[in-house]
Amino acid sequence: MSASFSPGVIIVPNEVFTADGATISAADGSFLFGGITLGDGECGSVLSNGVFCVGDTTGSGTHITSIPIYNPSLSVRGTAIPFTPSGFWQKRCGVTSDDVSTFYASSNDATFTALVRSFSDTGTTGGTTWHLDSGGGGGPVSLALSEDGSQFFYAKYASDAAPIKKWNLGSDTTGGTLVAGVAGTSFGQDLLRLPGTNHLIVIATTAGPVFTVRKYDGTSGTLLMSYALTGVTHEASPQRLSIDLGSDGSFWVRTFNDISSATTKFWQFNSSTGSLTASFTINTSSNVGSGKVPFSCPFFAWSLGSGSPTPTFVGTEQTLELVRVRQVGLPALPGNVSQFIGRAEVQMQPGLGVPADPTVAPTISMAWSGDNAVTFGQEKALSLGRTGAYYTRAYQHTVGSKRQPAVRVSCSDDVTFVPTDLFVTREEGTG
Amino acid sequence: MPIGQAERLPNFVGGSYQGAVSMIDVEYAVNLYPQFGIKGANVKNALLPRPGLSLFAWLPQAPVRGIFWQDGRGFAVSGSLFCEFFQSGDFTVWGTVAADSNNATICSNGNDGLQVFIVSGGHGYIFALDTNTLTDITTSDLFPAPALGGAFLQGYFLAWQAGSNLLAFSAPLDGTDWTLADGAGQARTTLNSDNISNCIAQGGYLVVMGTKNTEFWQNTGAADIAFAPVPSAVPAWGLDAPFTLVGLDNAIYGVGINEDGARHVIRINGYQVNVISTPAISRLLSTVQSFTNATALGYALDGHPFYGLNVPNIATPDHGTTSLYYDNSTDIWHERGIWDSTAMQFFLDLPRVHCYGFGQHLLGDRQSGAVYSYVVGQNHDDVVIANLA
Numbered sequence: 001m002s003a004s005f006s007p008g009v010i011i012v013p014n015e016v017f018t019a020d021g022a023t024i025s026a027a028d029g030s031f032l033f034g035g036i037t038l039g040d041g042e043c044g045s046v047l048s049n050g051v052f053c054v055g056d057t058t059g060s061g062t063h064i065t066s067i068p069i070y071n072p073s074l075s076v077r078g079t080a081i082p083f084t085p086s087g088f089w090q091k092r093c094g095v096t097s098d099d100v101s102t103f104y105a106s107s108n109d110a111t112f113t114a115l116v117r118s119f120s121d122t123g124t125t126g127g128t129t130w131h132l133d134s135g136g137g138g139g140p141v142s143l144a145l146s147e148d149g150s151q152f153f154y155a156k157y158a159s160d161a162a163p164i165k166k167w168n169l170g171s172d173t174t175g176g177t178l179v180a181g182v183a184g185t186s187f188g189q190d191l192l193r194l195p196g197t198n199h200l201i202v203i204a205t206t207a208g209p210v211f212t213v214r215k216y217d218g219t220s221g222t223l224l225m226s227y228a229l230t231g232v233t234h235e236a237s238p239q240r241l242s243i244d245l246g247s248d249g250s251f252w253v254r255t256f257n258d259i260s261s262a263t264t265k266f267w268q269f270n271s272s273t274g275s276l277t278a279s280f281t282i283n284t285s286s287n288v289g290s291g292k293v294p295f296s297c298p299f300f301a302w303s304l305g306s307g308s309p310t311p312t313f314v315g316t317e318q319t320l321e322l323v324r325v326r327q328v329g330l331p332a333l334p335g336n337v338s339q340f341i342g343r344a345e346v347q348m349q350p351g352l353g354v355p356a357d358p359t360v361a362p363t364i365s366m367a368w369s370g371d372n373a374v375t376f377g378q379e380k381a382l383s384l385g386r387t388g389a390y391y392t393r394a395y396q397h398t399v400g401s402k403r404q405p406a407v408r409v410s411c412s413d414d415v416t417f418v419p420t421d422l423f424v425t426r427e428e429g430t431g
Numbered sequence: 432m433p434i435g436q437a438e439r440l441p442n443f444v445g446g447s448y449q450g451a452v453s454m455i456d457v458e459y460a461v462n463l464y465p466q467f468g469i470k471g472a473n474v475k476n477a478l479l480p481r482p483g484l485s486l487f488a489w490l491p492q493a494p495v496r497g498i499f500w501q502d503g504r505g506f507a508v509s510g511s512l513f514c515e516f517f518q519s520g521d522f523t524v525w526g527t528v529a530a531d532s533n534n535a536t537i538c539s540n541g542n543d544g545l546q547v548f549i550v551s552g553g554h555g556y557i558f559a560l561d562t563n564t565l566t567d568i569t570t571s572d573l574f575p576a577p578a579l580g581g582a583f584l585q586g587y588f589l590a591w592q593a594g595s596n597l598l599a600f601s602a603p604l605d606g607t608d609w610t611l612a613d614g615a616g617q618a619r620t621t622l623n624s625d626n627i628s629n630c631i632a633q634g635g636y637l638v639v640m641g642t643k644n645t646e647f648w649q650n651t652g653a654a655d656i657a658f659a660p661v662p663s664a665v666p667a668w669g670l671d672a673p674f675t676l677v678g679l680d681n682a683i684y685g686v687g688i689n690e691d692g693a694r695h696v697i698r699i700n701g702y703q704v705n706v707i708s709t710p711a712i713s714r715l716l717s718t719v720q721s722f723t724n725a726t727a728l729g730y731a732l733d734g735h736p737f738y739g740l741n742v743p744n745i746a747t748p749d750h751g752t753t754s755l756y757y758d759n760s761t762d763i764w765h766e767r768g769i770w771d772s773t774a775m776q777f778f779l780d781l782p783r784v785h786c787y788g789f790g791q792h793l794l795g796d797r798q799s800g801a802v803y804s805y806v807v808g809q810n811h812d813d814v815v816i817a818n819l820a
Contacts, residue, residue: 006524007512008491049564072563073523101562304527314493315799315817322483322811323770323777324462325750328443329453343437372453373749406457412770414810417463420477422443425436 003033005050005072007246010266010301012294013054014040021294026246026303029266029280039068042238043105044298045097048195050245051077051121052300053103057091064089067105069123078123083107083115092157092189092238094143099195102126104152106143114141116152116167132167133174142191146218147198151175153218155187155202158238162187164202164216178221190241190298194251194271199224201251203239211239213253215274225274229267233257244268246303250277254299268303321412326419329372329406333428338403340429341368345395346382346409347421353387354414361386362413364394370402384415401429444476446763447755448711449748456711460765461750461777464735464758481767482732483809484781487793488520488802493817495795495802496551497535500788502542504560508535508551509800513558513565516802518789526565529554534674534726534784538583538632544604548588553577555590557606571609573617575599579673582632585650587657589637591627596620598627598639598648600658616656622646628670629685633678636661638699640670643690647702664702672722672742679729680736680759686722696740696757707757712764715755719745728785730792732805735760739767741779741797751776769812771819778819781812 003023005011009032013021021036041055041064050072055064065085069078082105083089094106094116106116113133118126132141132154144153150169156162161183166175178200188203188211198218203211211232215225232239234256244250253267268278284294333339346364354360365379385392399405405426411417444467447459463478492510499506505516511530516522528535529552536550539560547558554569555578569576575592582589588601599617602608609615620627625641632638637648637658645668646660653659670676671688678684687697687704694716696708708716719725725742736759747753751774753766768777782794782803791804801815 004521004523007527008524049562051563072525073517073521313489313491313800315801315815317486317489318814318816320769320812320814320816321772322462322481324480326443326460326463326478328440328445328458329456330440331442345437373457374453404454416808416810417480418477419463420444420474422440423437424440425438 003036003074005052005070005074005300005302007302007304010252010299011036011038011052012297012299013038013044014294014297021297024282026301029282031282036074038070038074041067041091042189042297043091043093043095044300045095045103046243046245046300047097047101047103047121048099048245050302053080053095054298055091055093055095055105060085062091063087064091064093064107067095067103067119067123069103069121077121080105080119080123080125082117082119082125090140092140094141094154094157094189094191096143096145096191096193098145098149104143104145106132106141106154108140114154116143128169128172130167130169130172133165140189142187142189142202144191144193144200147193147196153178153191153193153200155191157189158186158205160184160186164191164200164221178218179216188241189238192241192243192251193218195243196248197271199271201241203229203241203253211255213269213274215271227269227274227276229253229255231257232265240298242299242301244301244303246301250303252299252301266299266301268301321414323410323412324417325408325410327373327406327408328422329404330402330424330426333426338401338429339405339426340401341399341405341424341426343395343397343423343425344399344407345393345423346419347423348384348394348417348419350385350392350394351388351390352384352415356414358387361389361392362411362415364409364411364413364417366394366396367408368399368402369406369408370400370404372404373406373408376408379410384413444478446758446761446765448709448764449715450711451714459747459750461753462767464737464756464765465761465763466735467761479733480810482805482807484794484803484812484814485806485809486801486813486815487791487804488516488522489815490514490516490522490800490802491524493799494797495784495800496530496533497537497549498784498786498793498795498802499537499539499547500786500793501539505786505788505793506537506547506549506558507795507802508537508549511552513549513551513556525558525563526556528552528556528565532724533579536580536582538581538588540583540586540588540604540606543586544606546588546604546606548581548583548606550578550581550590553579553593555581555606566607568607568609571607573599573609573611573615575617579627580629582630582637584632584637585635587650589630589632589658591630591639594626596624596626596641598630598637598658614657616658618656618658620646620660622660622662622665625669629673629676631676631678631683633683634681634701638683640668640676640685642671643667643669643688645669645699645704661702666699666702666704668697668699668704672725672727675722675725675727675740677727677729677738679738680731682759684727684729684738684757686716686725686727686740696738698759707762709764712755715745715747716742726783726797728782728794730785730787732792732807739780739782741783743779747777752779753777754780769814769819774819781814
């Protein structure tokens with residue numbers, strides 16, 4: 001087994017400066033694999049086929065320098081550098097996708113206009129740069145693409161009274177305001193469009209702080225859902241959102257408590273009803289090292305979906321003896337008389353020893369029947385010789401008188417058992 | 432042979448033949464198979480050891496019902512999961528499929544179509560090799576759901592329906608499209624009236640084995656219905672156990688049955704059907720009421736093409752339930768199994784399905800999610816045990 005982004009798994013990429021990436025179970029948060037090297041920025045997105053990208057700050061530690069793109073097997077399939085690395089390309093920049101094959105990343109320019117460029121799932125940068133107006137400028141924006149691909153939804157991240165606005169890709173012009181800004185309310189780092197719909201998910205922060213998951217209609221701006229996240233206290237680390245690749249009807253939220261307790265909670269919501277369908281909390285207090293889950297990151301969830309079977313590794317790994325048996329009857333003597341078998345020898349290569357211990361002589365077993373293999377006498381162990389004992393011969397003396405003789409030779413030891421002959425010495429017996 | 436002198440037992444190197452009564456013959460070979468007339472060797476005959484099994488990959492669900500490798504990529508159906516496995520033994524689960532106790536079929540239209548076609552649990556699926564996405568195509572127009580199996584032949588994916596005589600084929604090089612207008616089609620076996628038991632693509636034909644008869648379908652190039660049977664070739668042999676049908680050594684093997692009521696293992700070479708089971712093997716097969724869960728695999732090792740048959744509940748006279756293996760190079764049967772030292776008997780060998788990939792034999796386990804490789808010279812099994820029986 002190894003790490004992969006596959007059904008049943010949530011993947012949490014690297015934390016800046018500290019922890020390697022990790023995978024946890026989407027069922028209960030149990031730790032699966034750590035020590036996974038992925039991008040360490042705090043932005044990323046995923047396609048419906050499990051290909052995902054994560055910003056990386058290597059070389060700067062403070063701003064994005066590239067965006068590696070990963071296969072679900074976690075191998076790198078390409079790297080995108082849609083912007084010149086600088087302090088304007090902040091580690092919490094907005095990144096989104098069309099779900100199919102194209103990612104979009106944002107940055108700022110020197111005038112703090114939000115810039116957006118596309119790149120393919122192998123890292124090829126698109127030719128167009130969109131210049132979103134100052135309503136989203138002045139810092140990193142949260143970003144999403146409309147279902148028909150004609151508009152961006154965007155909002156200035158963590159900015160009081162910031163609206164959610166729209167931008168037309170075709171004309172590089174504003175599409176107006178979708179949700180008006182409200183004093184005392186700011187929106188989180190992620191703006192998520194639910195696949196197959198034009199509905200937007202965002203986390204709103206109000207005084208307290210109180211974090212609320214909201215769903216808006218991307219066409220009318222109507223508020224469709226509101227769910228308060230209780231017990232969330234850590235405002236400095238942005239709450240994160242992720243669609244669920246395993247269930248079209250689910251999305252996930254990741255929240256953080258204060259840094260002293262350093263727990264993080266994963267919440268799975270029903271996209272239609274807004275009801276909480278699952279949640280679990282994991283400890284990230286020691287989030288440095290290969291066996292830990294990074295504290296604050298984007299994450300990508302791929303549950304098995306409702307009603308899907310749970311992966312179960314059936315059985316236990318064992319080493320079994322490989323038992324080899326040859327049974328054969330002896331031809332009758334002339335007149336079908338009883339046979340006295342004075343000697344029987346199995347011809348094969350002796351002196352091979354046992355791989356685990358050359359001083360141990362493997363054995364074969366020989367058993368004889370006098371009634372055509374209906375019943376057998378006691379098995380006799382015949383040595384095949386330890387390693388190098390090439391003069392060993394596997395034979396049995398004075399087998400006895402048999403009316404209908406049959407012999408069974410077997411070997412269960414860890415030795416190459418290639419019998420080539422059975423030699424018998426026999427004569428007319430009694431009985 | 433002179434009495435009183437050491438004599439070579441003439442039948443010591445041999446296979447399994449346990450007669451109706453022990454007077455006829457009592458011989459068997461388990462995990463050993465004979466080789467005769469070794470050219471240029473000092474010793475002409477020998478009993479060779481079945482190689483040990485080594486754990487290659489452990490997939491998340493049991494059993495491994497289908498396995499396939501082509502051009503560097505390997506896939507398996509593990510329980511209800513469609514997985515890709517890699518040379519390292521690592522794997523990725525690409526999605527869930529419907530599951531039943533039957534084998535799943537996996538085939539591909541290669542670089543021209545970039546698709547893998549999976550039939551599992553009555554459903555059909557297309558896995559896109561370029562985007563790694565799995566799509567359920569069961570409800571596509573002409574797809575013959577519930578499907579029993581699928582194959583690739585001359586640009587088309589073909590599928591056949593369980594419990595009927597219905598065949599269907601996709602649009603050329605596109606398994607997502609089963610639309611009549613796009614070149615897909617349906618046909619029914621018309622030379623005979625029996626239902627399809629199972630099919631296999633071999634030698635340019637789709638060999639359609641019914642419950643009583645066999646038909647050979649080929650691509651006629653016709654614009655409307657691309658596939659049609661060869662009218663002059665209709666052997667009166669059916670397939671008694673659907674999942675014992677295996678292509679091996681340019682022939683087809685399976686547990687056949689005919690109007691005489693006889694159950695034999697048959698080999699189809701061209702249009703010719705030959706019985707390859709000995710009377711002892713045929714008698715053993717006849718002791719089993721249902722062959723529904725019987726499976727078979729085929730592979731060749733060191734010049735020995737093996738057809739291996741797993742029949743649950745089959746019982747040899749005195750050493751348990753073993754897998755029955757036919758060696759096409761010697762025409763001799765032997766047995767294979769894993770030994771239960773508590774029950775003091777053999778149980779069926781673990782391999783259920785086979786493919787050759789990454790330069791090795793890869794074998795899916797019948798009772799766990801393990802994929803094994805054979806290691807020549809290894810004389811133990813490193814395996815995953817879920818249930819010996």
